[in-house]
Amino acid sequence: MEITVHQIMFALFSAIILVFSVLTVTTRRILRAATFLLLVLVSTAGLYFMLNYQFMAGVQLTLYAGGIVVLIIFSILLTSHISQKFEAVGWRKAYFSALASIAGAILCITTILQHKFQATTEAAKEIDMKLIGNSLLGTGRDGYVLPFEVISVLLLAAMIGAIVVAKRKKTKE
Amino acid sequence: MPFTFSFYDFTGFTQWIDVTLRGACSPFWAVLWEMVIVGVLFLAFYAVVGLYLVYAERKVCAFIQNRVGPNRVGPYGFFQTIADLIKLLMKEIISIREADKLLFNLAPFIVIITSFLALAAIPFAKGLHPIDLNIGVFYVMAISSMGVVGILLAGWSSNSKYSLLGAMRSGAQIISYELSVGMSLIAICVLAGSMQLSTIVEGQRDLWFIFKGHFPAVTAFIIYMIAATAETNRGPFDLAEAESELAAGFHTEYSGIKFAFFFLAEYMNMFIVASLAATIFWGGWMPLHIPGLESFNHVMDFIPPVIWYVGKTVVIILIMMWFKWTFPRLRIDQLLNLEWKFLLPISLVNILIMAFIVLMGWQIGL
Secondary structure (H helix, E strand, O other), X not given: OOOOHHXXXXXXXXXXXXXXXXXXXXXXXXXXXXXXXXXXXXXXXXHHHHOOOHHHHHHHHHHHHHHHHHHHHHHHHHHOOOOOOOOOOOHHHHHHHHHHHHXXXXXXXXXXXXXXXXXXXXXOOOOOHHHHHHHXXXXXXXXXXXXXXXXXXXXXXXXXXXXHHHHHHHHHO | OOOOOOOOOOHHHHHHHHHHHHHXXXXXXXXXXXHHHHHHHHHHHHHHHHHHHHHHHHHHHHHHOOOOXXXXXXXXXXXXXHHHHHHHHHXXXXXXXXXXXXHHHHHHHXXXXXXXXXXXXXXXXXXXXXXXXXXXXXXXXXXXXXXXXXXXXXXXHOOOHHHHHHHHHHHHHHHHHHHHHHHHHHHHHHHHOOOOHHHHHHOOOOOOHHHHOHHHHXXXXXXXXXXXXXXXXXXXXXXXXXXXXXXXXXXXXXXXXXXXXXXXXXXXXXXXXXXXXXXXXXXXXXXXXXXXXXXXXXXXXXXXXXXXXHHHHHHHHHHHHHHHHXXXXXXXXXXXXXXXXXXXXXXXXXXXXXXXXXXXXXXXXX
């Protein structure tokens, strides 16, 4: 069997995701955990690029890698010192979290295995940005404008809430 | 396939390489060889551009400050930065005892890899475009938003107060100004009707977007220039590495080649930002065409696209250097006020106006 570049890349990305996911939860330094999480998210974006879903990959990079991880790192920078290390977790905690994650993995794997994957001979499609834009703001059958607007209102509320919380502290001082 | 090479259109040349490689070996190795060729070319390009931007910066700075600048190594000091690089390569890499070694060593690589990745989406000339993603502009934005992670890690893991303060400042700065960069680019994406960089360049065949889009395009360009200068941590927004207050900011503790990585990445980011501005606003490799002046357009077509691309990028880089050596440094509160109270609202309104113009079909040259 001929190995294609795609397969090698897939193996590489999956290996990075697996190894660094485990490292993210096992490392005892908090900033290292954030960095490993970043690597996991970036490799996921790589998988999206491989699937030719470039918009999704871009969103993954901006929102998760460039947005959320940067926020996490920022808050770590403000709150924790370099010499800080987490204590090793007790056996009971480790035991139950292992149990929970294994149960989750079994649930996911059985769901995936139940799905019938059909091989297609169609060429990989490139999703046009116009299509995404039109359906995101469309009011017709495949339009997503209502959820889009609802989420915007939610975000606005969260933003106002954050400002109120930040302001209140200042007046107390 | 016969060998073809032309300075006006590289498509034939790159296709010739592809066909020859595919004829000579299996598809797997052909792809691998192509990756190696592109990689080596980019490495060389990266080194040369980085070095000569440093040289240009010194010369421009010297010119503005009425000095001579580097003039000993080679004619006009032309090899000065190469000598500097050799010096940096030979320096000892000091390892910090109390630092988080893993992150300390990782940080320069994150910074340099992100700038390398962003470079891949830039169209250099017709047919010289490493990857033409259909989200080109968004991709460059997404990738460059990750560079800040390297800076934050560098500042924290060095276990030094100067580094930490520098990293915090530059983090706050980059995250805020990223928004304005994105918003000003979106205004032009509205005008172009696409985020694909090749389509954006093709769309400027009759006239560059900065002229096509009336005043919103000019406003977007000005906002982009301000925000991009801030995003690359350059003066007057260089308070992240304000020498007089913070030693050298986030890379205070780095030495030798690791410091050179940060230094190179900084200049390369400036190059990427400038070439993105040239591509989006000034037409990239597209020659200056004015609708109605046929003979003028033909004369402009005689200048190869590569020259146009390099020329525009160099002009924008010079403008950015001019900024740096002209304006005094901002304070952190002034910096954040400028972004959140002025640039961001203006660019949001700007997008609305641009959308209205496109909706009414008022663009020049339609």
